[in-house]
Amino acid sequence: EAAVTQSPRNKVAVTGGKVTLSCNQTNNHNNMYWYRQDTGHGLRLIHYSYGAGSTEKGDIPDGYKASRPSQENFSLILELATPSQTSVYFCASGAGTGGERLFFGHGTKLSVL
Amino acid sequence: QQKVQQSPESLIVPEGGMASLNCTSSDRNVDYFWWYRQHSGKSPKMLMSIFSNGEKEEGRFTVHLNKASLHTSLHIRDSQPSDSALYLCAASDYNQGKLIFGQGTKLSIKP
Numbered sequence: 395e396a397a398v399t400q401s402p403r404n405k406v407a408v409t410g411g412k413v414t415l416s417c418n419q420t421n422n423h424n425n426m427y428w429y430r431q432d433t434g435h436g437l438r439l440i441h442y443s444y445g446a447g448s449t450e451k452g453d454i455p456d457g458y459k460a461s462r463p464s465q466e467n468f469s470l471i472l473e474l475a476t477p478s479q480t481s482v483y484f485c486a487s488g489a490g491t492g493g494e495r496l497f498f499g500h501g502t503k504l505s506v507l
Numbered sequence: 508q509q510k511v512q513q514s515p516e517s518l519i520v521p522e523g524g525m526a527s528l529n530c531t532s533s534d535r536n537v538d539y540f541w542w543y544r545q546h547s548g549k550s551p552k553m554l555m556s557i558f559s560n561g562e563k564e565e566g567r568f569t570v571h572l573n574k575a576s577l578h579t580s581l582h583i584r585d586s587q588p589s590d591s592a593l594y595l596c597a598a599s600d601y602n603q604g605k606l607i608f609g610q611g612t613k614l615s616i617k618p
Contacts, residue, residue: 436511
């Protein structure tokens with residue numbers, strides 16, 4: 395099965411601090427995604443990428459930046475973390491066709507105090 | 508309002524019973540529907556996909572799709588305790604590919 399690895403698995407940050415969540419996939423998938431999951435909201439799309447050097451805004455991009463320096467790596471950056479960004483973040487990759495199946499990482503639990 | 512709406516929010520089904528979950532998209536551009544299952548503390552994993560009108564069966568799981576109403580449903584027969592999980596419906600369109608998820612249905616199977 396496709397391998398998507400996220401780091402760190404848990405992170406505690408202070409309000410106003412900078413946080414970087416990393417994601418690596420070894421499947422040579424074109425598309426990568428960052429979602430956050432909160433109770434009652436399912437998975438909400440933050441940013442996504444169609445390939446190295448590209449990033450696109452999802453449905454809730456405010457307060458987040460993304461970076462795709464290579465096919466394998468996709469980062470989510472919180473420049474000024476706020477308590478409302480406390481959540482579980484999932485990275486996913488997909489082959490890049492319209493009917494693509496997504497493969498998810500194990501998630502990163504972020505707490506902003 | 509989320510573009511993908513699921514109902515019910517939660518569902519309790521006795522072991523061996525039938526579970527029925529619903530999902531509707533308000534975006535008329537969608538072409539594909541997906542069902543993902545997420546056990547507690549784990550990541551979502553694809554369960555089934557459906558792209559054409561009609562029905563698709565895989566073991567105890569059956570998915571229906573009505574493209575005119577943009578409604579899909581997932582039915583689990585002979586429910587087992589291991590089916591207890593959060594079920595997430597997602598929709599995507601061919602051009603963009605990105606998946607938009609609903610809020611999920613929490614299914615509990617009671618022994």
